[in-house]
Amino acid sequence: MTGPRIVLGVSGGIAAYKACELLRRFTESGHRVRVVPTASALNFVGEATWSALSGRPAATDVWSDVHEVPHVRIGQEADLVVVAPATADTLARAAHGLADDLLTNTLLTARCPVVFAPAMHTEMWENPATRANVATLRERGAVVIEPAVGRLTGVDTGKGRLPDPGEIFEICRRVLARGVAGVGPDLAGLRLVVSAGGTREPLDPVRYLGNRSSGKQGYALARTAVARGARVTLIAANAGLPDVAGADMVHVQTAVQLREAVLAAAADADAVVMAAAVADFRPAVYASGKIKKVDGRDPEPVALVRNPDILAELSATRPKAGQLVVGFAAETDDVLANGRKKLARKGCDLLVVNEVGDTKAFGSEENEAVVLSADGSEHPVPYGPKEALADTVWDLVAERLT
Structure with missing residues (x-):
């Protein structure tokens, strides 16, 4: 294989078995992977497994293949180092520059992007010592992914679960691409809020008024922001997609719920990107039982009431001083003209305008848009992956915040 060179560090936690899936994804996509497990990690997954899955001998200690100087060479030659899982102990040793095993030596010699995916019990993650170590690593340019919330070892549940390997x-793919381009985590230190998906307004227990948004563009925005070092809250409305690794996830259904979640998260956010498709209206009356069909009789008309305009409210109130607000406008005709009117009406700083339809944007992996700015500038984004549009949005946000 001639693809990018990845070092996969594995710490000694029960989540070590999940790193096998991460390793498989790297190798199947053409990356050359060298696995560097700690001695404790080998108690959970053996050396033979790492070697078989990577197609290369696992590097387990500084005394093997000494003539190749592994404690220096492995880090020097890497295009990306990712530690998954990263235990509290590994984070502490990395933050303090210790070099008592091959993995910590590799971290000290690496001049490439470094990603840590922590996994530990909630109490350990929330301990001030761990929080200080994480802050130190982030200040030095490492991307430390926020752990997920869910089932931990035993019966415990909380924040500290290793995110989905996929x-x-x-x-990591996004971090690697930016590293190859010579761009680091430029959003480090920023707190960002992204909404995604489409709200559903219930009519009765089985029916709702909704839209066709898949949530993929909002999720791409969240993933890209995490890869660029930001602390991200993703508020997802009925997206049905895997949680984004490193994002604080909030799941909602209706426009009213979305408003409450966005305003709460925006209180200390540097920027809010409203990529969710929010229903303009909701049924005025909710039927507690399923509305029955009556033979020979047309159904009663459904009365609608307006939903709150979350984007306009955010733009007007700015919960945090200097906060940047970005909106999305899905249009079917007179796209730019309608977009400019909406930008002026909503009062946001940037508005991403795209044309939607049966074969455009909805559910697709690609998108095409124009980002309109309140200062009158326009930034066309040609048809391509949704993450490319996400990067353009964050470029414009970073430019304005700095």
């Missing part, structure tokens, strides 16, 4: 891979 989602970790997507974050």
